[in-house]
Amino acid sequence: MKKRRTIIEAAIEVLKHSDETLSVSEIYSKIIENSLYEFHAQDPLSVLRVELRGHAVGIDYPSASSKKYFLYDEGSRTFGLANMQTKHDNTKKETTPLTRLRELHYQYTHEFKAKILRQLKGLNPYDFELFCKNLLEKYVFHHLIVTKKSRDGGIDGHGKLKIGLAYMNVAFQCKRWGSNKISRKEIDAFRGAVQGEYEQGLFFTTSSFSKEAENSSIKSGAVPIILIDGNMIVDFMIDKHFGIEYEDLPIYINALDNVLS
Numbered sequence: 001m002k003k004r005r006t007i008i009e010a011a012i013e014v015l016k017h018s019d020e021t022l023s024v025s026e027i028y029s030k031i032i033e034n035s036l037y038e039f040h041a042q043d044p045l046s047v048l049r050v051e052l053r054g055h056a057v058g059i060d061y062p063s064a065s066s067k068k069y070f071l072y073d074e075g076s077r078t079f080g081l082a083n084m085q086t087k088h089d090n091t092k093k094e095t096t097p098l099t100r101l102r103e104l105h106y107q108y109t110h111e112f113k114a115k116i117l118r119q120l121k122g123l124n125p126y127d128f129e130l131f132c133k134n135l136l137e138k139y140v141f142h143h144l145i146v147t148k149k150s151r152d153g154g155i156d157g158h159g160k161l162k163i164g165l166a167y168m169n170v171a172f173q174c175k176r177w178g179s180n181k182i183s184r185k186e187i188d189a190f191r192g193a194v195q196g197e198y199e200q201g202l203f204f205t206t207s208s209f210s211k212e213a214e215n216s217s218i219k220s221g222a223v224p225i226i227l228i229d230g231n232m233i234v235d236f237m238i239d240k241h242f243g244i245e246y247e248d249l250p251i252y253i254n255a256l257d258n259v260l261s
Contacts, residue, residue, distance in 0.1 A: 007051045010037035012069055012081065021071075021078035024049045052079050053255075060098040061253050074256065101251065113234045116244070120233065121178055121206045128176040129156045132204045135233070138240040141170065154193025161200070171198040177207040184212040187225055194223050201225040204233065 005013070014030040015022065022030070028048050031037050041047045054064045056072040056079065070079045123131065126146075133144045136159065144159035156174045160167040171194040175182060182205050194201045201223055208229045209217075217225045228236075237244050 005037050007037055007048060008055055008069060011048070011052060011079075015070070015079065015081045018080075021073055021076060021080035023076075023078050024052060027052070027079065057082050059254065074254065077256075098251070098253070113231070113238075116234050116237065117206065117230045120230065121176060123176060125174070125176055128204075128206070129174045132172060132174045133157050133159075135236060135240075135242055136172065136202070138242050139236075142167070154189060155201075158198065168200055169198045170200045170202060172202040172204060175203070175205040175207070177205055179207055181208050181210045182213050182227075183210050184216045187213045187216050187227075191223055191225055198223060202228060204228045206230040206233070 010031045011027055013036055014027050014034070018030075024045055028045055031048075032039075039047065052070055053059050053072070055068055056070040057068045059072060069082055071082050072079055120128065120131070129146045133146050136144055140162065142160045142162065144157060146157045147155060154173075155171040158169070158171045161170050162168075171190075173186075173190045175186070182203070187203065187209075190201055190203055203217075203225055205228070208231075209227050214227060217227050236242070
Protein backbone atom coordinates (compact mmCIF):
# COMPACT_ATOMS: atom_id res chain seq x y z
CA MET A 1 0.00 0.00 0.00
CA LYS A 2 1.32 3.43 -0.97
CA LYS A 3 2.20 5.56 2.02
CA ARG A 4 -0.09 8.57 2.44
CA ARG A 5 1.65 11.95 2.36
CA THR A 6 1.53 14.32 5.28
CA ILE A 7 0.51 17.96 4.87
CA ILE A 8 4.16 18.98 5.26
CA GLU A 9 5.31 16.52 2.60
CA ALA A 10 2.62 17.77 0.22
CA ALA A 11 3.68 21.39 0.76
CA ILE A 12 7.34 20.52 0.22
CA GLU A 13 6.42 18.74 -3.04
CA VAL A 14 4.61 21.86 -4.26
CA LEU A 15 7.44 24.23 -3.38
CA LYS A 16 10.09 21.95 -4.89
CA HIS A 17 8.49 22.56 -8.29
CA SER A 18 8.02 26.29 -7.85
CA ASP A 19 10.57 28.94 -8.85
CA GLU A 20 9.08 31.48 -6.46
CA THR A 21 7.59 31.66 -3.01
CA LEU A 22 3.88 30.96 -2.70
CA SER A 23 1.07 32.12 -0.44
CA VAL A 24 -0.88 29.68 1.72
CA SER A 25 -3.82 29.74 -0.70
CA GLU A 26 -1.50 29.12 -3.68
CA ILE A 27 0.14 26.16 -1.96
CA TYR A 28 -3.28 24.82 -1.05
CA SER A 29 -4.55 25.14 -4.64
CA LYS A 30 -1.57 23.23 -6.03
CA ILE A 31 -1.91 20.51 -3.40
CA ILE A 32 -5.54 19.97 -4.42
CA GLU A 33 -4.80 20.34 -8.15
CA ASN A 34 -2.14 17.62 -8.03
CA SER A 35 -4.01 15.41 -5.51
CA LEU A 36 -1.08 15.52 -3.12
CA TYR A 37 -3.18 15.51 0.03
CA GLU A 38 -6.86 15.20 0.91
CA PHE A 39 -7.98 17.60 3.61
CA HIS A 40 -10.79 16.56 5.93
CA ALA A 41 -11.33 19.84 7.75
CA GLN A 42 -13.90 22.61 7.67
CA ASP A 43 -11.15 25.22 7.23
CA PRO A 44 -8.29 23.51 5.36
CA LEU A 45 -6.48 26.80 4.69
CA SER A 46 -6.13 27.41 8.43
CA VAL A 47 -4.88 23.86 8.96
CA LEU A 48 -2.27 24.31 6.23
CA ARG A 49 -1.24 27.74 7.56
CA VAL A 50 -0.64 26.33 11.05
CA GLU A 51 1.50 23.52 9.64
CA LEU A 52 3.56 25.88 7.49
CA ARG A 53 4.13 28.37 10.31
CA GLY A 54 5.02 25.64 12.78
CA HIS A 55 7.78 24.41 10.48
CA ALA A 56 9.07 27.81 9.29
CA VAL A 57 12.48 29.19 10.19
CA GLY A 58 12.22 32.21 12.49
CA ILE A 59 8.64 31.54 13.61
CA ASP A 60 8.97 30.12 17.10
CA TYR A 61 6.31 29.57 19.72
CA PRO A 62 5.79 26.89 22.38
CA SER A 63 4.01 24.36 20.14
CA ALA A 64 6.11 25.04 17.01
CA SER A 65 8.15 22.14 15.65
CA SER A 66 11.92 22.05 16.02
CA LYS A 67 12.09 20.76 12.44
CA LYS A 68 12.16 23.68 10.01
CA TYR A 69 11.44 23.13 6.31
CA PHE A 70 10.17 26.51 5.13
CA LEU A 71 11.21 30.15 4.91
CA TYR A 72 8.57 32.80 5.49
CA ASP A 73 8.70 36.18 3.72
CA GLU A 74 6.93 38.71 5.94
CA GLY A 75 6.71 41.30 3.17
CA SER A 76 4.85 39.13 0.65
CA ARG A 77 3.42 36.75 3.27
CA THR A 78 4.63 33.79 1.21
CA PHE A 79 6.50 30.59 1.93
CA GLY A 80 9.45 28.94 0.24
CA LEU A 81 11.68 25.97 0.97
CA ALA A 82 14.46 26.40 3.49
CA ASN A 83 17.97 25.62 2.29
CA MET A 84 18.31 22.01 3.42
CA GLN A 85 21.76 20.64 2.63
CA THR A 86 20.82 17.21 3.90
CA LYS A 87 17.69 15.40 5.01
CA HIS A 88 19.44 13.67 7.86
CA ASP A 89 19.04 14.58 11.49
CA ASN A 90 22.52 16.09 11.61
CA THR A 91 21.41 19.02 9.43
CA LYS A 92 22.62 22.25 10.98
CA LYS A 93 19.63 24.16 12.31
CA GLU A 94 19.39 27.90 11.94
CA THR A 95 19.51 29.63 15.30
CA THR A 96 16.82 32.28 15.61
CA PRO A 97 16.83 35.19 18.08
CA LEU A 98 14.04 33.51 20.04
CA THR A 99 16.01 30.26 20.20
CA ARG A 100 19.06 32.14 21.48
CA LEU A 101 16.87 33.93 24.02
CA ARG A 102 15.52 30.61 25.30
CA GLU A 103 19.04 29.22 25.55
CA LEU A 104 20.17 32.28 27.52
CA HIS A 105 17.15 31.97 29.81
CA TYR A 106 17.94 28.31 30.48
CA GLN A 107 21.58 29.15 31.20
CA TYR A 108 20.64 32.07 33.45
CA THR A 109 18.11 29.98 35.40
CA HIS A 110 20.62 27.15 35.86
CA GLU A 111 23.30 29.52 37.16
CA PHE A 112 20.81 31.43 39.32
CA LYS A 113 19.62 28.24 41.05
CA ALA A 114 23.19 27.11 41.64
CA LYS A 115 24.06 30.47 43.23
CA ILE A 116 21.03 30.36 45.57
CA LEU A 117 21.93 26.82 46.63
CA ARG A 118 25.53 27.88 47.38
CA GLN A 119 24.20 30.69 49.56
CA LEU A 120 21.96 28.28 51.46
CA LYS A 121 24.94 26.00 52.10
CA GLY A 122 26.77 29.02 53.52
CA LEU A 123 24.16 29.68 56.22
CA ASN A 124 24.94 28.72 59.78
CA PRO A 125 22.90 25.74 61.07
CA TYR A 126 20.44 27.81 63.11
CA ASP A 127 19.76 30.26 60.27
CA PHE A 128 19.08 27.32 57.95
CA GLU A 129 16.59 25.90 60.45
CA LEU A 130 14.89 29.30 60.66
CA PHE A 131 14.87 29.50 56.86
CA CYS A 132 13.12 26.10 56.62
CA LYS A 133 10.56 27.16 59.20
CA ASN A 134 9.77 30.35 57.26
CA LEU A 135 9.56 28.42 54.00
CA LEU A 136 7.05 25.98 55.52
CA GLU A 137 4.90 28.92 56.59
CA LYS A 138 4.57 29.84 52.92
CA TYR A 139 3.04 26.39 52.39
CA VAL A 140 0.36 26.96 55.05
CA PHE A 141 2.00 25.17 57.96
CA HIS A 142 0.92 26.62 61.31
CA HIS A 143 2.35 27.09 64.82
CA LEU A 144 5.87 26.35 63.65
CA ILE A 145 8.65 26.37 66.22
CA VAL A 146 12.40 25.88 65.87
CA THR A 147 13.46 23.69 68.79
CA LYS A 148 16.23 24.79 71.13
CA LYS A 149 19.36 22.68 70.74
CA SER A 150 19.32 21.59 74.37
CA ARG A 151 15.80 20.21 73.98
CA ASP A 152 15.53 19.18 70.34
CA GLY A 153 15.20 15.45 71.05
CA GLY A 154 16.45 14.64 67.56
CA ILE A 155 14.26 17.14 65.70
CA ASP A 156 14.92 20.73 64.64
CA GLY A 157 11.36 22.02 64.66
CA HIS A 158 7.68 21.16 64.62
CA GLY A 159 4.28 22.55 63.74
CA LYS A 160 0.90 21.67 62.29
CA LEU A 161 -0.44 21.18 58.77
CA LYS A 162 -4.17 21.60 58.22
CA ILE A 163 -5.73 18.69 56.37
CA GLY A 164 -9.42 19.31 55.79
CA LEU A 165 -10.97 20.06 59.19
CA ALA A 166 -8.13 18.55 61.20
CA TYR A 167 -4.49 19.35 61.89
CA MET A 168 -1.57 16.97 61.39
CA ASN A 169 1.38 17.19 63.77
CA VAL A 170 4.56 17.57 61.74
CA ALA A 171 8.24 17.62 62.70
CA PHE A 172 11.14 18.75 60.54
CA GLN A 173 14.86 18.16 60.42
CA CYS A 174 17.40 20.42 58.65
CA LYS A 175 20.85 19.31 57.50
CA ARG A 176 22.95 22.05 55.89
CA TRP A 177 25.41 19.76 54.19
CA GLY A 178 27.80 20.36 51.32
CA SER A 179 28.09 17.43 48.94
CA ASN A 180 27.72 14.37 51.19
CA LYS A 181 24.45 12.54 50.73
CA ILE A 182 22.00 11.94 53.56
CA SER A 183 22.07 8.22 54.33
CA ARG A 184 19.37 5.88 55.56
CA LYS A 185 20.94 6.11 59.04
CA GLU A 186 19.91 9.77 59.35
CA ILE A 187 16.39 9.01 58.11
CA ASP A 188 15.94 6.14 60.57
CA ALA A 189 17.21 8.28 63.46
CA PHE A 190 14.82 11.10 62.60
CA ARG A 191 11.89 8.68 62.28
CA GLY A 192 12.74 7.25 65.69
CA ALA A 193 12.59 10.76 67.16
CA VAL A 194 9.17 11.60 65.69
CA GLN A 195 7.46 8.20 66.01
CA GLY A 196 4.51 8.27 68.37
CA GLU A 197 4.23 12.07 68.64
CA TYR A 198 4.06 13.25 65.02
CA GLU A 199 2.11 12.02 61.99
CA GLN A 200 4.67 13.19 59.42
CA GLY A 201 8.30 14.19 59.18
CA LEU A 202 10.01 16.58 56.77
CA PHE A 203 13.73 16.19 56.15
CA PHE A 204 15.47 19.20 54.55
CA THR A 205 19.01 19.11 53.23
CA THR A 206 21.08 21.38 51.00
CA SER A 207 22.75 18.27 49.56
CA SER A 208 20.88 15.15 48.39
CA PHE A 209 19.72 11.72 49.57
CA SER A 210 21.20 8.30 48.99
CA LYS A 211 19.12 5.68 47.19
CA GLU A 212 18.74 3.75 50.45
CA ALA A 213 17.45 6.89 52.18
CA GLU A 214 14.91 7.48 49.40
CA ASN A 215 13.71 3.87 49.58
CA SER A 216 13.25 4.06 53.36
CA SER A 217 11.34 7.36 53.45
CA ILE A 218 7.96 5.65 53.16
CA LYS A 219 7.51 2.44 55.16
CA SER A 220 4.33 0.56 56.00
CA GLY A 221 3.22 1.23 59.57
CA ALA A 222 5.85 3.93 60.12
CA VAL A 223 5.74 7.72 60.08
CA PRO A 224 6.29 8.90 56.48
CA ILE A 225 9.34 11.09 56.01
CA ILE A 226 9.15 13.60 53.15
CA LEU A 227 12.59 14.18 51.63
CA ILE A 228 13.42 17.67 50.36
CA ASP A 229 16.86 18.12 48.78
CA GLY A 230 18.70 21.29 47.81
CA ASN A 231 17.31 21.55 44.29
CA MET A 232 13.75 21.09 45.57
CA ILE A 233 14.27 23.81 48.17
CA VAL A 234 15.31 26.28 45.46
CA ASP A 235 12.33 25.26 43.31
CA PHE A 236 10.02 25.87 46.30
CA MET A 237 11.58 29.30 46.77
CA ILE A 238 10.90 30.17 43.15
CA ASP A 239 7.36 28.79 43.35
CA LYS A 240 6.50 30.99 46.34
CA HIS A 241 8.77 33.95 45.42
CA PHE A 242 10.37 33.35 48.80
CA GLY A 243 13.64 35.25 49.06
CA ILE A 244 13.46 35.77 45.32
CA GLU A 245 12.27 38.66 43.20
CA TYR A 246 11.44 38.35 39.53
CA GLU A 247 10.84 40.55 36.52
CA ASP A 248 8.32 39.93 33.74
CA LEU A 249 9.93 40.23 30.33
CA PRO A 250 7.33 39.93 27.53
CA ILE A 251 8.42 38.06 24.42
CA TYR A 252 6.64 38.94 21.19
CA ILE A 253 6.22 36.49 18.31
CA ASN A 254 5.31 37.63 14.81
CA ALA A 255 1.86 36.32 13.81
CA LEU A 256 0.85 39.01 11.30
CA ASP A 257 0.09 36.40 8.65
CA ASN A 258 -2.64 35.03 10.90
CA VAL A 259 -4.68 38.23 10.60
CA LEU A 260 -3.88 39.23 7.04
CA SER A 261 -4.38 35.95 5.21
